Amino acid sequence: MKQTQWISGKLLVLVIFISSFLNADTVPDxxxxxxxxxxxxxxxxxxxxxxxxxxxxxxxxxxxxxxxxxxxxxxxxxxxxxxxxxxxxxxxxxxxxxxxxxxxxxxxxxxxxxxxxxxxxxxxxxxxxxxxxxxxxxxxxxxxxxxxxxxxxxxxxxxxxxxxxxxxxxxxxxxxxxxxxxxxxxxxxxxxxxxxxxxxxxxIRKPPVVDETITVKSQPDRPSDPLQWETGWLPDGFLLENRSVRPSPVSQHNVDALVFSDGIASFSVFVEQDDTRVLSQASEKIGALSAVSKIYREGNQYFHVTVVGDIPLGAAERVAVSVRPLKIKP
Amino acid sequence: MSEKDPQISARERLKESLSVSLDGHSNDLELRRVLDGISKDDELRSLAGRYQLIGDAIRGEVNQFAGVDITSSVMAAIEQDDIDSSFNQKLSDSSRSSVNDSDGVPKSSNLIKGLWVSLGKVAIAASVAVAIIVGVRNSNPPADVQLMAVNEPATLTQPVQLAHTGQNDYGASGIRAGYNSKLHDSITPEQLAYAQSLADRATRERFHAYALQHAELSAMGNGQSILSFARLTSFDSQ
CATH class of the missing domain: 2.50.20.10 (Lipoprotein localisation LolA/LolB/LppX)
Structure with a gap:
């Protein structure tokens, strides 16, 4: 009887010792x-x-x-x-x-x-x-x-x-x-x-010459200046991390840039006015990145949607096709 | 469709092909016949719109773009543009002009503008096929297993060719399907190939530019900047 008590007591000490070791020494959840x-x-x-x-x-x-x-x-x-x-x-x-x-x-x-x-x-x-x-x-x-x-x-x-x-x-x-x-x-x-x-x-050594400057304007959710479009579908768990407007690197227009993240992976959605007026779609895997480009038409307006991120191509395509103009509200 | 009853009029057959083409099963010849037919016939045009809506509804997702009458607008674009005679002329004109007006504009945007201008004429024709297919596929989410099963036939004819092998394989673009359809006899294979390479270059420029933007965005946000920027290395092997 005494011996069993002694063993269980020893076990208890051991368990406490191990758990404290795990807690204290960087094995967090x-x-x-x-x-x-x-x-x-x-x-x-x-x-x-x-x-x-x-x-x-x-x-x-x-x-x-x-x-x-x-x-x-x-x-x-x-x-x-x-x-x-x-x-x-x-x-x-x-x-x-x-x-x-x-x-x-x-x-x-x-x-x-x-x-x-x-x-x-x-x-x-x-x-x-x-x-x-x-x-x-x-x-x-x-x-x-x-x-x-x-x-x-x-x-x-x-x-x-x-x-x-x-x-x-x-x-x-x-x-x-x-x-x-x-x-x-x-x-x-x-x-x-x-x-x-x-x-x-x-x-602190910065490049002496700059060829192109991109000024990014952050846009926290401002009701006075709403987006012209919305994403109809996002993979579960991807939250808007930030939103900004910047000059487009490929056209003369400004482009809306939204970043979504699930804490591990992230992707960006870029939407800009389109001048080509040719409805087209392209998607590609570039190394770890998936990239989808798609042009939409709404009346006389054409929008170019580009999705880039480290998510599977299927998910990126689904996000890209879900983007739609926000003008018509029931 | 295989059995041709003499009683069935040409229009009936056209209607049938229309339905098939909007389902994505048609061949090139059929597609062309349908487009010609649609352009001459108001009733058929509205029917095309209805089929498109029905197709979308069957696929379970009616979106705001569903009502857009893509075929008619594209046909209108074709009628306005004389593709045959002016293609080569415009091509050389536009490449010259894009060199000239390069003042004060970022290089990459200029290049793309030039590409697109020269591409324009061919692309209008080519986009007929793409527009129809893309229009119908608008609501076809490729990644969802369940929907995939329902849409399987449609998915097969999707205009987008995916480059599965990754970095060195540029050139998968939605436009390609349209070019390959040989919709217009007036465009030679050489012109198609040229237009296609222009479109691919424009797409590549775009993805490259936006991959950098994405890396910057995630580095400034919560992302691991080492991974974000390391991923850009895949563009250097081009």
Missing amino acids: SSNLLEKMVDSSKKLSFQGEFVYQQGAQLETLSIIHQAGDNDHSEKERIIYLDGAPREVVRDGHELFFSSYNEGVTRFQHGSLMPVINKLQGGISEKYYDLKIVGIDRVAGREALLLLVLPKDRFRYGYQLWLDRESSLLLKSVMVDDQGKIIERLQFTSLNVGSLSDETKDLL
């Missing part, structure tokens, strides 16, 4: 882990190199990220190390994309883009099965392996390796519903923590 991943990528300073593979193509890139604080804005620099020189420089509200072939494009935001629907913690769990399946090592760092399996056909599946210490994304494999690998990203080296002064200097 999987949904929290995703939130932390997003959070860390904004709020931590880090520097590293990673490879990115899509299809038969393999590229090396490097990233420097500096977290924002009271005195400094968030800064980031992504450099493509292979092929034609390209880089992305971001400083707060401003983003430069420089390409050796196409020149420098500057995106200028009046203010930080307001997030219309802040993603709720539980949202990913509703549309994905999230499971921590093990501990692995990536780029010399301990990583938690998280399985993210979609519950419907409108999103891809992921295996994510998240840094155990910082929750930063160390490796990501995206698969389609056949289990085929679409893209792979993997860090080969990563340093988390404060950056050296030399590295910080790299972050």
Whole structure:
């Protein structure tokens, strides 16, 4: 009798010990882990190199990220190390994309883009099965392996390796519903923590010449200036993240740009006036991205709808065909 | 349709083909016959509109575009434009003019404008087929399993060819189906191929431009900017 008590007591201690270990030592529930991943990528300073593979193509890139604080804005620099020189420089509200072939494009935001629907913690769990399946090592760092399996056909599946210490994304494999690998990203080296002064200097070096400036006007939902159109169908769980107006990169008109996200995948819907007046539709898979273009007619008005995002092509097409003008209201 | 009763008038047969063509089962010859017939006959034109609505309703989704009389407007466009004689002329004119007015306009938009102007004449003809098919397919959601089962025959003739293999395979475009239909004898295969390549280039430019916009949007928002921008690498292999 005494012995059984002693054993159960010992078991209890053991259970408490294990659970406290799990709680204290960064094995949170999987949904929290995703939130932390997003959070860390904004709020931590880090520097590293990673490879990115899509299809038969393999590229090396490097990233420097500096977290924002009271005195400094968030800064980031992504450099493509292979092929034609390209880089992305971001400083707060401003983003430069420089390409050796196409020149420098500057995106200028009046203010930080307001997030219309802040993603709720539980949202990913509703549309994905999230499971921590093990501990692995990536780029010399301990990583938690998280399985993210979609519950419907409108999103891809992921295996994510998240840094155990910082929750930063160390490796990501995206698969389609056949289990085929679409893209792979993997860090080969990563340093988390404060950056050296030399590295910080790299972050403030902006392109001297700008070929094209795109001024983005954020539009929080304003009843006085409603959209001329609406999306008739969205995959469940995709919420409007933000909405803006910018000059179209392909025409003389302004284009409405809406971004939708389910917390993991995201796609953008662009709608602009169309001048070609030829009803047509095109869709394509470009690496991990699906792109659909479709022209609509409403009376004498033609609209060009473009959907781009890391969602299956079928979902993107369905979103594109559902876009309709808002004029006629019953 | 295989059995031809002598009692059935030409119009009856036309009606039948019309229904078939709006269902997406018709061949090129039939489609052309229907279009010619529609343009001459008011009653048939309204019938076409009705079939289109019925087709949409059967597919379970009547939308706001369902009532648009696509065929008549496209036929009107054809009548106005003399495609045969002016194609080559306009092509060279427009390519010249698009070079000239490049001041102050972003390069890419200019290119696309030029492409589209030169494309215009052929595209009108070609879009007849596309317009009809797209018009009917308007409410055909390809991704839904249940609807897919119902719509299976329609899905087969969908004008969009999907490039499944990914990055290097540009050129799947909705316009292609229309060009291949040989709707107008006056357009030579060379002209079709040229117009098609122009359309493909315009589409590629568009997707490229908007992929960058999307990357920027998700980087500024909640997305993982490393993934957003890494994905742009697929455009470099073109």
